[in-house]
Amino acid sequence: MKALIPAAGLGTRFLPVTSVIPKEMLPIGSRPALELIVEEARSAGATEIVIVISEGKELIRRYFSGESDIKIVYQHEQKGLGHAVYQASEFFVDGEKVLILLGDALVVGCNASKAMAEVSAANGGASVIGCERVPRERVSRYGIMKMAHEFDVAEGDAFELADIVEKPSEEDAPSDLAVAGRYLLDSKIFDFLSDQIAGVGGEIQLTDAIRRMVACKYPFFGYIYRGHRQDIGNPDGYFNALVSYRAKEGR
Ligand code: UTP
Numbered sequence: 001m002k003a004l005i006p007a008a009g010l011g012t013r014f015l016p017v018t019s020v021i022p023k024e025m026l027p028i029g030s031r032p033a034l035e036l037i038v039e040e041a042r043s044a045g046a047t048e049i050v051i052v053i054s055e056g057k058e059l060i061r062r063y064f065s066g067e068s069d070i071k072i073v074y075q076h077e078q079k080g081l082g083h084a085v086y087q088a089s090e091f092f093v094d095g096e097k098v099l100i101l102l103g104d105a106l107v108v109g110c111n112a113s114k115a116m117a118e119v120s121a122a123n124g125g126a127s128v129i130g131c132e133r134v135p136r137e138r139v140s141r142y143g144i145m146k147m148a149h150e151f152d153v154a155e156g157d158a159f160e161l162a163d164i165v166e167k168p169s170e171e172d173a174p175s176d177l178a179v180a181g182r183y184l185l186d187s188k189i190f191d192f193l194s195d196q197i198a199g200v201g202g203e204i205q206l207t208d209a210i211r212r213m214v215a216c217k218y219p220f221f222g223y224i225y226r227g228h229r230q231d232i233g234n235p236d237g238y239f240n241a242l243v244s245y246r247a248k249e250g251r
Contacts, residue, residue, distance in 0.1 A: 001044075001045055001046055001047065001096070001097045001098075001099055001117065001184075002046055002047060002048045002049070002050065002091060002092060002096065002097075002098065002099070003041035003044075003046035003048070003049040003050070003098075003099040003100075003101060003113075004049075004050045004052070004085060004088045004091075004092075004098055004099065004100050004101075005034070005037060005038070005041070005049065005050070005051045005052065005100075005101050005102075005103045006052045006075075006081055006084040006085055006100070006102060006103055007022065007024040007034060007051055007052060007053055007057065007060060007103030007104075008052045008053050008054035008057065008074070008075035008078060008084050008087075009023075009054075009078060009081075009084070009103075009104070009233075010054075010078050011023040011104075011233065013233050013234040014233060014234055014235060014238070021059070022034075022053075022057045022059060022060055023103075023104050023232060023233055023238075024037075024057075024060065024103040024104055024232075025059055025060060025063065026232060026238060028106065028232075028241060028242060028245050029245065029246070029249075032063065033103075033104075033106055033232050033241070034051075034060065034063075034103055035063075036106060037101050037103060037105075037106065038064070038067075038070070040101065040107070040111055040112070040113050040114075041099060041101055041113055042069070043111055043114060044099065044111060044113035044114040044116075044117050045114070045117055046069075046099055046113075047069065048069050048070075048071065048091065049069055049070050049071070050070075050071045050072075050073060050088040050091050051064065051070060051071070051072055051073075051103070052073050052074070052075050052084045052085070052087050052088055053072055053073075053074060053075070054074060054075055054076070054078065055074070055076070060072070071091065073087050073088050073091075074087065075087045079198070079203060079204050080198070080201075080202075080203025080204040080205055080206075081102075081203070081204075081205065081206045082193050082196050082203070082204035082205050082206040082207075082208065082209050083193075083203070083204040085098075085100060085189070085190075085193060085206055086190060086193040086194065086196075086204075089190040089193070089194075092187040092190065093187065094187060094188075095186075095187065096187045097117075097120065097125070097127075097184055097185070097186065097187070098183075098184070098185045098186075098187050098189060098190075099113055099116075099117070099182075099183070099184050100182070100183040100184075100185065100206075101113060101181065101182055102181040102182075104231060104232050104233040105180070105181030105182070105229050105230070105231055105232070106229070106230045106232055106241050106245070107130075107180075107181065107182065107225065107227045107228070107229050107230075108227055108228055108230055108241070108244045108245050108248050108249075109226065109227030109228055109244075109248050110225055110226040110227035112130045112180075112181075112182045112225040112227060113130075113182055113184070115156075115223065115225055115226070116128040116130055116182060116184045116223050116225070117184060119158045119221060119223045120184050120221075122158075123158070123219070123221055124219065125186075126219035126220060126221050127183075127184060127185045127186050127189075127213075127218065127219065127220045127221070128158070128183075128184045128220070128221045128222075128223050129145070129161065129164075129179055129182075129183050129184075129210070129220065129221070129222050129223070130179070130180050130181065130182035130183065130223055130225050131145055131177045131178055131179055131180050131222050131223065131224055131225075132177070132178055132180040132224065132225065132228065132229055133176050133177060133178075133224065134176055134177075134178045135176070136170055136173070136176055137170060139168060139169075139170055139173040139176060139178065140167050140168060140169055140170065140173075141167065141178075142167065142178035142179060142180075143164045143165070143166050143167070143178065143179035143207045144164065144165050144166075144167075144168050144173045144174060144175060144176070144177065144178055144179075145161060145163075145164055145174070145175055145177040145178075145179065145222045146161070146162045146163040146164065146165060146174035146175065147159045147160065147161070147162060147174070147175060147177075147222070148160035148161060148162040153177070153224055154224065155224050155225070155226045156224065156225075156226050157223075157224050158221045158222065158223045158224075159221065159222050160219075160220070160221060160222075161214060161220040161221055161222045162214070163211060163214060163215075164179060164207055164210060164211055164214070166199070166200055166205070166207050166208075167200065177222060177224065179207065180225070180229040181229050181231075182225070183206070183210075185210070185213075186213075186218060188213065188218060189206075189209060189210070189213060192209040192210075192212050192213050193206075193209045196208055196209045196212075228244065230244060230245075
């Protein structure tokens with residue numbers, strides 16, 4: 001298994017500081033957030049880690065320059081998460097698993113990637129999407145999971161996925177389970193991304209390519225990880241990440 005960390009986004013929600021420091025490099029204690037994400041990937045078993053960056057984010061390249069398992073690729077135009085992921089396609093071969101960790105999403109309280117790799121292994125190598133429960137009134141901000149068979153799920157549960165609905169209204173949401181920054185996908189995803197047209201916001205969306213894959217009957221599971229996603233892409237989220245990381249990890 002290899003990992004892929006998209007970190008090429010513009011970081012507009014966290015300007016002006018992101019004009020000089022990539023949000024992924026903001027400190028959590030004494031280390032950049034991205035180093036904690038790299039560590040999560042390594043301890044989940046990733047043998048190589050590809051980080052997607054953009055011009056102006058060379059600090060990331062410099063910081064990890066001594067690490068032989070880390071490769072850097074560029075996304076020259078910010079056309080969306082799906083497009084960023086596609087820039088790393090040359091590193092992956094058919095039949096391989098791609099562990100995607102969003103560079104601005106810190107998961108505190110568990111190693112979500114490791115648990116997802118275990119869920120995949122226990123389910124014949126299916127793709128697994130990490131998710132988290134969110135309050136009903138906030139479902140319209142996320143990709144929301146539709147379960148193939150409804151049952152009462154709790155943290156640590158996996159379930160077969162029927163679909164993902166991007167940013168549904170509260171009434172239309174098929175559940176309160178939101179896609180939460182971690183994906184373990186069959187490398188077939190690159191075929192779907194290669195001709196993926198732009199979706200919401202004019203961006204090439206990873207979710208749209210996943211939906212097409214699910215519709216083609218590739219096996220997919222959702223997994224509710226035992227921890228919390230902290231979105232460090234905005235000032236409030238970053239503050240919460242600092243507080244919860246210190247509370248959980250004591251540093
Ligand atoms: P976000 O949408 O949260 O990041 O993408 P963004 O575009 O940087 O944020 P704003 O809206 O301008 O504040 C989630 C992850 O995907 C990466 C981001 O770097 C982040 O880690 N991303 C997003 C890319 O690598 N390329 C893109 O074109 C978009």
